[in-house]
Amino acid sequence: MVQTKIASATRRPCELCPLRGRSAFRDFAPEELAFVSSFKQAELTVEAGGALIVEGEQHPQLYTALGGWGFRYKILEDGRRQILNYILPGDLIGLQGNLMSEMLHSVEALTRMTLCIFERERLTALFRNHPSLAYDLTWIASREESMLDEHLLSIGRRTALERAAYLLAFLDHRAHMTGIFTADVPHVLPLTQQHVADTLGLSLVHTNKTLKRLSEIGLLRWLDRGCEVLDRGRLLDIAGWQPAPEGLRPFI
Amino acid sequence: MVQTKIASATRRPCELCPLRGRSAFRDFAPEELAFVSSFKQAELTVEAGGALIVEGEQHPQLYTALGGWGFRYKILEDGRRQILNYILPGDLIGLQGNLMSEMLHSVEALTRMTLCIFERERLTALFRNHPSLAYDLTWIASREESMLDEHLLSIGRRTALERAAYLLAFLDHRAHMTGIFTADVPHVLPLTQQHVADTLGLSLVHTNKTLKRLSEIGLLRWLDRGCEVLDRGRLLDIAGWQPAPEGLRPFI
DNA sequence: CGTGGAATTGACTAAGGTCAAAGTTAGTGG
DNA sequence: CCACTAACTTTGACCTTAGTCAATTCCACG
Numbered sequence: 001m002v003q004t005k006i007a008s009a010t011r012r013p014c015e016l017c018p019l020r021g022r023s024a025f026r027d028f029a030p031e032e033l034a035f036v037s038s039f040k041q042a043e044l045t046v047e048a049g050g051a052l053i054v055e056g057e058q059h060p061q062l063y064t065a066l067g068g069w070g071f072r073y074k075i076l077e078d079g080r081r082q083i084l085n086y087i088l089p090g091d092l093i094g095l096q097g098n099l100m101s102e103m104l105h106s107v108e109a110l111t112r113m114t115l116c117i118f119e120r121e122r123l124t125a126l127f128r129n130h131p132s133l134a135y136d137l138t139w140i141a142s143r144e145e146s147m148l149d150e151h152l153l154s155i156g157r158r159t160a161l162e163r164a165a166y167l168l169a170f171l172d173h174r175a176h177m178t179g180i181f182t183a184d185v186p187h188v189l190p191l192t193q194q195h196v197a198d199t200l201g202l203s204l205v206h207t208n209k210t211l212k213r214l215s216e217i218g219l220l221r222w223l224d225r226g227c228e229v230l231d232r233g234r235l236l237d238i239a240g241w242q243p244a245p246e247g248l249r250p251f252i
Numbered sequence: 253m254v255q256t257k258i259a260s261a262t263r264r265p266c267e268l269c270p271l272r273g274r275s276a277f278r279d280f281a282p283e284e285l286a287f288v289s290s291f292k293q294a295e296l297t298v299e300a301g302g303a304l305i306v307e308g309e310q311h312p313q314l315y316t317a318l319g320g321w322g323f324r325y326k327i328l329e330d331g332r333r334q335i336l337n338y339i340l341p342g343d344l345i346g347l348q349g350n351l352m353s354e355m356l357h358s359v360e361a362l363t364r365m366t367l368c369i370f371e372r373e374r375l376t377a378l379f380r381n382h383p384s385l386a387y388d389l390t391w392i393a394s395r396e397e398s399m400l401d402e403h404l405l406s407i408g409r410r411t412a413l414e415r416a417a418y419l420l421a422f423l424d425h426r427a428h429m430t431g432i433f434t435a436d437v438p439h440v441l442p443l444t445q446q447h448v449a450d451t452l453g454l455s456l457v458h459t460n461k462t463l464k465r466l467s468e469i470g471l472l473r474w475l476d477r478g479c480e481v482l483d484r485g486r487l488l489d490i491a492g493w494q495p496a497p498e499g500l501r502p503f504i
Numbered sequence: 505c506g507t508g509g510a511a512t513t514g515a516c517t518a519a520g521g522t523c524a525a526a527g528t529t530a531g532t533g534g
Numbered sequence: 535c536c537a538c539t540a541a542c543t544t545t546g547a548c549c550t551t552a553g554t555c556a557a558t559t560c561c562a563c564g
Contacts, residue, residue, distance in 0.1 A: 074401060074404075074405045076405070076409055076410070076492055077492050080409040081409070082405040084405075095390075096397045096398065096401065104401065104496065127384075127387045127390075131376075131379040131380040131386065134379050134383065134386045134390070135376070135386075138379075138389050138390045138393055141393035142350065145396055145400060146350065148397060149356065149400070152400060152407065153326045155408050156334040156407050156450075156451075156453030157332040157333070160551075192510065193511065199408075200408075201407065201409060202552075203553050204511090205512090205513085205552085206552050208512060208513085210552095211511095212512080224510075224560090225510070240329050244356060412520070445543070445544095446542080457520090457521070457522075457523090458521065460543065461545085464544080476529065476543090477529095477542070
């Protein structure tokens with residue numbers, strides 16, 4: 001949690017971006033690609049548990065997650081923590097909250113993450129010269145909002161069991177959509193029960209008992225620091241949720 | 253709640269927009285104003301309780317609230333309702349959720365609302381020709397996100413008393429910032445306790461008891477269908493919250 | 505072997521939900 | 535002007551869910 005970031009020397013060109021060509025993402029026009037390439041400053045690697053963004057600090061960079069898992073959160077003065085959303089490859093980090101002033105939330109890596117760094121300053125050039133990318137940026141912000149809406153509904157109105165079912169189905173769905181659950185890796189959500197608790201607004205103990213209920217009926221398997229979803233359909237039934245169909249999505 | 257919208261014949265030019273010139277909002281350059289004027293289709297009036305947007309429906313318009321109060325919400329199949337955020341003058345409605353496909357939440361008027369109508373289709377032209385307005389749009393989406401982050405923290409991690417204090421301080425603050433609490437009107441948040449309950453994720457009964465506690469120590473007065481905040485400072489203390497300082501904000 | 509983070513479990517407590525009824529108030533129509 | 539209604543608010547009694555406390559167990563790792 002207090003580990004520092006580790007900047008890597010990598011300077012992979014956008015043409016070789018690991019996200020490019022994944023079936024979930026839209027293609028770029030050549031001129032868009034050229035601009036994004038110039039927009040990109042460097043790549044960054046953050047170890048699991050490392051702090052990427054700290055609430056209250058100025059943060060002149062934006063990031064796009066290229067690999068790994070992270071999460072955004074806020075804490076109250078006495079330490080109560082609320083996880084706001086999870087970050088998966090393709091997600092833009094730093095757009096939430098004010099566009100230019102200090103950060104209103106923190107971001108921490110759940111696994112080792114690789115990120116692409118952009119300078120906030122250059123957003124102006126993006127808006128001025130690349131309307132289609134500007135549109136994408138708004139689209140991305142809008143998508144984040146709709147996820148937050150869902151979470152709010154969940155925490156506000158669902159029972160503990162429904163919330164847990166919703167969260168795990170949601171993350172499993174996103175992982176699949178993003179293409180990080182390939183055939184060769186185990187399909188595990190890299191969470192501790194503390195993360196689940198802090199996302200659902202529940203205590204750790206109650207979260208544990210709730211997850212146990214879901215395990216017992218065979219909907220998931222809890223591993224050492226992770227969760228394997230065994231039956232997303234039935235989780236969705238319990239939650240009374242249906243993921244919104246999503247076409248090709250942009251990323252920057 | 254099932255009343256229909258009432259389109260008014262008004263076609264007030266943007267130069268006479270009631271928001272323009274209010275101290276909270278930024279000024280437009282002449283060419284921006286000209287574009288927004290052409291962007292604007294008409295004005296709309298919705299009576300209190302009227303449905304402006306219904307979840308699941310296609311909605312080719314965007315709105316900017318000019319006057320009155322509204323709220324966005326989602327419901328579960330069995331009727332449990334979660335209010336996501338409130339809409340005040342200057343807020344853009346319809347950007348949340350997917351930019352172009354069906355609406356993912358509903359919007360209802362809390363008081364009589366007047367709105368400015370834009371065609372979603374013309375967003376493309378806005379992005380292409382008015383980078384500064386495109387930037388504003390992203391800024392607005394980003395601001396909505398940061399409000400949702402706050403709400404999530406509140407519902408997930410604050411006690412009933414803290415949540416109520418937070419919500420009322422939040423709304424009172426926004427009302428003041430937006431300039432709708434002028435000297436000649438009573439400074440009343442136009443809510444029922446059911447709205448408060450559905451925002452805080454609490455039952456109506458418990459909400460009532462919680463609000464009573466806040467009244468008894470003199471922090472607010474509950475009126476027939478509304479709330480008068482008497483001591484925002486102490487509400488903020490209870491909530492452990494501090495509104496983020498906000499400079500001039502854009503609107504479209 | 506130890507050690508520390510994570511997961512589990514049981515006993516008890518408290519916050520908040522549910523049910524049911526009654527009181528208030530604004531508005532409506534006679 | 536007044537009775538009537540419907541929507542809101544208020545209150546008390548009781549129940550359920552979830553939180554707290556305190557151990558214990560289970561691993562992964564050095």
